Amino acid sequence: MHDFHVGIEHITRVEGHGNIVIDVKDGKIKELRMEIVESPRFFEAMALGRSYREVAHITSRICGICAVTHTTTSIKAIESALGFAPSEQTIRLRKLLLNAEFIQSHILHVYFLTAPDFFRVGSVFGMVKDNKETVLRGMRLKSLANDLCALVGGRHIHPITLKIGCFSKSPRPDDLAAFRERIINARPEIQETVEFFKTLKNPEFERETEYISLTNPDEYALYDGVIKSSDDGNTSPDDYIDRVKEFMVTHSTAKHAKSGKDSYMVGALARFNNNHEQLHPRAREVADELGLKHPCYNPYMNNVAQVVETVHCFEDSINLIDELLSNGIEEEKAEFTPKTGRGVGATEAPRGTLYHEHKIDDDGKITYANYIIPTGQNLANIENDLRSLVPGILHKERDDIIMDIEMLVRAYDPCISCATHLMKVKFVNE
Amino acid sequence: MTKPRVAFFSFTSCEGCQLVVLTIEEQLLDLLDLIDIVTFREAISEKSEEYDIAFVEGSITRESEIERLKTIRDTASIVIALGACATIGGVNCMKNQYEMKSVQKIVYGEMADNFDTIPARPIEEVVKVDYHIHGCPIDREEFVEVTKSLLLGKKPRIPDYPVCVECQMRENVCLFEKGMVCMGPVTRAGCKAICPTYNDGCTGCRGLIDDPNLSSHKNLLNEHGLSVEEAISQYMLFGENSKDKFK
Numbered sequence: 001m002h003d004f005h006v007g008i009e010h011i012t013r014v015e016g017h018g019n020i021v022i023d024v025k026d027g028k029i030k031e032l033r034m035e036i037v038e039s040p041r042f043f044e045a046m047a048l049g050r051s052y053r054e055v056a057h058i059t060s061r062i063c064g065i066c067a068v069t070h071t072t073t074s075i076k077a078i079e080s081a082l083g084f085a086p087s088e089q090t091i092r093l094r095k096l097l098l099n100a101e102f103i104q105s106h107i108l109h110v111y112f113l114t115a116p117d118f119f120r121v122g123s124v125f126g127m128v129k130d131n132k133e134t135v136l137r138g139m140r141l142k143s144l145a146n147d148l149c150a151l152v153g154g155r156h157i158h159p160i161t162l163k164i165g166c167f168s169k170s171p172r173p174d175d176l177a178a179f180r181e182r183i184i185n186a187r188p189e190i191q192e193t194v195e196f197f198k199t200l201k202n203p204e205f206e207r208e209t210e211y212i213s214l215t216n217p218d219e220y221a222l223y224d225g226v227i228k229s230s231d232d233g234n235t236s237p238d239d240y241i242d243r244v245k246e247f248m249v250t251h252s253t254a255k256h257a258k259s260g261k262d263s264y265m266v267g268a269l270a271r272f273n274n275n276h277e278q279l280h281p282r283a284r285e286v287a288d289e290l291g292l293k294h295p296c297y298n299p300y301m302n303n304v305a306q307v308v309e310t311v312h313c314f315e316d317s318i319n320l321i322d323e324l325l326s327n328g329i330e331e332e333k334a335e336f337t338p339k340t341g342r343g344v345g346a347t348e349a350p351r352g353t354l355y356h357e358h359k360i361d362d363d364g365k366i367t368y369a370n371y372i373i374p375t376g377q378n379l380a381n382i383e384n385d386l387r388s389l390v391p392g393i394l395h396k397e398r399d400d401i402i403m404d405i406e407m408l409v410r411a412y413d414p415c416i417s418c419a420t421h422l423m424k425v426k427f428v429n430e
Numbered sequence: 431m432t433k434p435r436v437a438f439f440s441f442t443s444c445e446g447c448q449l450v451v452l453t454i455e456e457q458l459l460d461l462l463d464l465i466d467i468v469t470f471r472e473a474i475s476e477k478s479e480e481y482d483i484a485f486v487e488g489s490i491t492r493e494s495e496i497e498r499l500k501t502i503r504d505t506a507s508i509v510i511a512l513g514a515c516a517t518i519g520g521v522n523c524m525k526n527q528y529e530m531k532s533v534q535k536i537v538y539g540e541m542a543d544n545f546d547t548i549p550a551r552p553i554e555e556v557v558k559v560d561y562h563i564h565g566c567p568i569d570r571e572e573f574v575e576v577t578k579s580l581l582l583g584k585k586p587r588i589p590d591y592p593v594c595v596e597c598q599m600r601e602n603v604c605l606f607e608k609g610m611v612c613m614g615p616v617t618r619a620g621c622k623a624i625c626p627t628y629n630d631g632c633t634g635c636r637g638l639i640d641d642p643n644l645s646s647h648k649n650l651l652n653e654h655g656l657s658v659e660e661a662i663s664q665y666m667l668f669g670e671n672s673k674d675k676f677k
Contacts, residue, residue, distance in 0.1 A: 010471055017440075017471075039442040039491050040545045045536040046524040051660075054667070057633065061521045064446020064567065108452070112473065123474030125462060139455040146453055154628035156453075157446040157567045161628050168629040248541045 080343030111138030165334025263380035266352025338364030441488030447513035
């Protein structure tokens with residue numbers, strides 16, 4: 001197909017509103033852009049003048065799907081500005097809650113948002129007829145993660161207990177111990193999940209890019225670490241602005257970002273490429289079973305990296321619960337006297353590295369806010385992937401071309417309401 | 431009997447309330463025996479312009495959203511506002527205290543003019559709304575109950591009593607007794623007092639009850655060390671849009 005016009009309006013099974021416009025003439029790409037048409041949210045303006053105590057409660061509302069990560073990152077930025085270090089217990093509970101959000105988000109994405117593509121159906125509901133047990137398994141695993149979020153955070157979407165310095169209420173040891181059993185009992189279903197994803201074949205496509213994630217000498221970095229680029233070393237989160245160069249394009253209400261190259265990738269595949277040796281041994285085995293090898297330059301494999309991370313987060317949660325139980329759990333309190341300062345929080349969200357920067361004054365009022373969202377960082381890279389992908393698939397049938405494009409965008413698990421919001425394909429000339 | 435056709439739409443929001451709908455998990459499959467979900471961008475690729483019931487998430491913050499919402503109202507026989515952004519305006523309304531130009535400038539700088547925005551408002555300020563499911567986010571059991579009522583042709587029961595009632599039923603110690611502050615006395619119940627239960631003050635995400643005793647509540651907040659300005663700031667978190675009530 002030498003001429004190909006595609007305009008995917010409001011791509012489905014992603015979080016938020018976005019369009020894809022591709023115009024190919026005589027086999028050459030004339031126009032290619034991913035338009036982000038989500039309404040702008042203006043959180044950085046809304047945070048101004050609010051108390052440091054309530055800002056995490058507000059920024060949680062940036063995103064329903066990664067509310068735990070936003071809340072955590074916001075709190076870390078404030079704690080950094082206050083010069084406060086939370087207790088071991090609080091850090092373990094935060095990590096446990098973050099693991100639960102990763103499982104919830106990854107399961108939602110791989111089972112409900114991307115798996116239907118492999119069966120050529122429009123939604124998970126279309127899979128029910130022939131694959132009901134698979135769908136139910138996905139739902140049970142997601143419920144398990146929801147329940148773990150609720151146990152630690154009060155609820156998953158807009159968690160309640162996460163506070164500056166401590167948790168407003170700690171989970172009871174008995175409940176945590178009972179939950180540990182539920183995870184152990186879910187292991188066969190986690191393995192069945194791995195078996196299921198072995199049967200789904202992702203498109204072959206490779207384009208090497210820069211991979212950015214946090215890294216931490218002590219663990220597979222999700223909760224904390226320094227910024228690692230696969231190209232040129234590490235950067236302190238305090239200096240994130242030197243690493244993440246945001247820029248604006250008129251076709252997107254979400255800001256784009258670049259680092260050393262024209263674009264870079266964040267998310268599960270970037271984390272795998274940067275830190276795979278620190279995954280739980282069982283997760284490393286699963287990566288081998290699923291054919292995910294380091295370094296991997298196929299962005300479609302981000303889905304597989306999410307399955308691998310799901311296994312990691314389940315196993316790591318068992319370890320965290322053991323540590324919490326052996327140290328005993330106390331109700332904690334934290335008091336602060338605000339003072340003028342600046343703080344940056346950097347955390348891995350399911351979709352990639354999230355940054356919150358806050359400045360506060362002596363009254364504890366927010367005087368500056370900046371939030372850099374994973375999907376925004378991926379947008380330029382998605383466009384570059386599409387530029388590289390499209391010329392190689394023009395020999396295919398039109399529907400198959402659209403499917404490859406949609407699947408590529410979906411593989412990034414874009415969350416556009418976060419990055420402000422993404423898309424569907426319709427033909428421009430029709 | 432033909433199954434009612436149900437559509438989900440989102441405007442300016444975090445889409446968290448639609449995610450809550452997805453967390454009903456297996457019940458969702460049961461529900462699909464009774465309804466056809468014909469549009470739900472976040473979860474399904476199929477789309478339809480014909481539907482009977484529309485669940486609408488998000489507040490209205492752009493001119494283009496007004497037209498989209500009116501089309502939904504013209505098509506659906508029942509429109510349900512889903513979550514705080516749709517019912518009371520939600521956190522989006524916090525920007526309304528500023529000039530829109532300055533808000534655009536803070537976030538988008540020199541390119542501000544490319545990113546139009548209007549003061550945020552609940553959907554009811556644009557179209558007639560039949561029912562409200564409150565909360566940030568919505569409570570999943572309440573969503574199921576309201577949906578059941580609609581399918582049975584009954585009017586859904588939305589509480590008009592404060593969060594305190596549910597908090598007492600859960601035998602929580604009052605947060606004011608612990609020296610904390612709480613919006614529970616003036617906020618519409620239905621959340622089962624989830625925030626106070628987890629030892630965090632209610633922030634009023636479900637909006638005010640129909641006849642709140644605001645002056646008494648303001649005094650209570652003052653007694654607990656909040657200045658008038660701080661007290662109003664508490665009311666404004668989700669309810670900036672209804673600030674005239676607090677003056």
